Amino acid sequence: MKRVVFFGSIGLARKCLEEIVTGQDIELLGVCCSPIISGWREDESVYSYCESNNIPILTFDEVEDLSPDIGFSVRYDKIIPEKVIYSFKQGIFNTHGGILPEYRGSYCNINALINNEEEYGVTLHYISKGVDVGDVVAIKKVKITEDDTGFTLYKKSEQLCYDVLRENIQDIVNDTNKRIPQEDLIQSGHSFGTYYAKSTLEKKSIGLENLKNSMNIVRAFDSPYHEPAYTEVEGKKIYLRVSYGSSEKQ
Template sequence: MRAVVFAYQEIGYVCLEELIDFGADVICLFTHSDDPGEEIWYRRPVTVAEKHNIPVHTPESLKDPRWAALIADARPDIIFSFYYRKMIPKEILDIPKIGAFNLHGSLLPRFRGRSPVNWVLIAGEKETGLTLHYMLEKPDAGDMVAQKKIDIDFEDNVYTVYMKMAEAARGLMKEVLPQLSEGTFTRRPQTGVSSYFGGRRPEDGIVMWEKDAVSIYNLTRAVTHPYPGAFTYLDGKKLYIWKAFPEDLPRNALPGKVISLVPFTVSTGKGGLRLLSVQLEGEEEMDGETFARLHDMEGKIFGGTA
């Protein structure tokens, strides 16, 4: 089975490894040049490609006709996209005889679009997973060929969920590659309730203290390291909340007001939020109680803007 692979991030690394272990002839890898402004916390598929002498391409745009020509000349049986960040043009998707497949980070048709691992946590979902599906011009809309579920524990955060998904991706590939190679796979349309979410920006991490403690907790764990972080303002400076936990407390204070120093707890629209690890703009990250002691947080109110 001759394959052209588009891949990035840890899941791209894992899936490319599985393809090679399966014995697929990987013709080339399309990937991304690393962004100097992005924390590279994952293994990169390019290292797998280099180890196995697979040609690597990092085009700024796939719309240049030379890329479709290069892939057509290579005569692939199949194309895979594993967390590749660019849309792949139809003229490329139409080339392979088996098909072009994308691995999406949710249980389609729910959570189509960008940043699904963040959005499922913000929504407080108790499970998510991966879907391998045919690629169409419309993103995340093609027929499905495989899915793998994972559980989300209440203590999970974006990193732990992502690593569960990477492990699930390896298992999914082991199961589906023989079926794809032998032509024994089945395809089924996406049915049921669907949802679509756009990409997230750092400024979307602002905490709205009027919300309930669980909703704020879900935001903090959805955008914690290695993402930009949930934040609020303290005396005009950004305060990042890297780790927190909701407390079932009666509402008896203004949302955003510090109601305890030990443990360091803030009132919300419903319940309290215990701040376990925080970082004031320009300072090092530290545990909440140490921060409260060093910054005289008695009676302080979070919120507002810079």
């Protein structure tokens, strides 16, 4: 029986832990997670789920001492130390909210819209000492529609992360999963790996003269929970949100 540690805190991670990971023939040693402090995440957190079900909440040092077989990470918000990564016999498998190697880092949903991509997706991959550079297990994609915003792509990515883990977890537990080095994907025709960070998102301000050509930026930053794109008029921000309707007179 494989000895497993789970990494993740948000509601999506709790769903994956409860519905996918614990359904396997494994021994769950414990979870690395944090309490969720958020005004818009309403689903039960991993931390709360662990407390209710007497699942040990572990520190990195405790994980290393356990020498587990497999780790599963779902939208975990902390960098796992190298010594912890390599304490796992089969490795740690992460669900990343972007298509690798093209979209490493964070805010890939927003950058996909800014870059006028035709599709968006998530990647199940091995965690290594570099950020999002580990070998790929599987990629799951969807088409980007004209109605998509940064927020709708994020919500789609949650379902994709759930699906890609569910579809591959049995092979991982059996140690029969695919493993493709990202360098092989780059050499086979993909673009070079690009890393996106919060600093890449300083594109919210749109000049009035560029509004017509900036719809992708408006869509990318449209969210009910975060500041949207804006233009400035006489030093004041005019927020720009997506709203589709007919311009025909009734």
